Amino acid sequence: MILTEHYQTVALEDVTVWFKAAPVSAFPENGGACIKYKGLQIAVFNFTRRQEWYATQNLCPHKREMVLARGMIGTAGAEPKVACPFHKNTFSLKSGENLNGSQCALATYPVKIEDNYVYVGFRD
Numbered sequence: 001m002i003l004t005e006h007y008q009t010v011a012l013e014d015v016t017v018w019f020k021a022a023p024v025s026a027f028p029e030n031g032g033a034c035i036k037y038k039g040l041q042i043a044v045f046n047f048t049r050r051q052e053w054y055a056t057q058n059l060c061p062h063k064r065e066m067v068l069a070r071g072m073i074g075t076a077g078a079e080p081k082v083a084c085p086f087h088k089n090t091f092s093l094k095s096g097e098n099l100n101g102s103q104c105a106l107a108t109y110p111v112k113i114e115d116n117y118v119y120v121g122f123r124d
């Protein structure tokens, strides 16, 4: 079982590996898809409306369900966010912070697009 503790936010300056995840076309517009890196499920979001990409752990810390890639994305003020499809806990896509409750924050990861491919940054 993958625990929340296995996920650790990676800052852009700490990236040591850019993992080539999938072509841009594999990610639905204004939605998410799940990728796997070394046993970790990572939710990658193609936020077309903002022309931004985000990556977070796929594991919702509430009931430890691997569901966040299927969450609805939107904005709260200026903050891009994802709502868990199960019980609607909402998290910032930028910081991972839980925006409406007491659940712990999500780990977040840098994303870059190169030659129509999506790369997610990790620290090995």
Ligand code: FES
Binding pocket: 060, 061, 062, 063, 064, 065, 084, 085, 086, 087, 088, 089
């Ligand atoms: S499992 Fe995500 S809010 Fe409950």
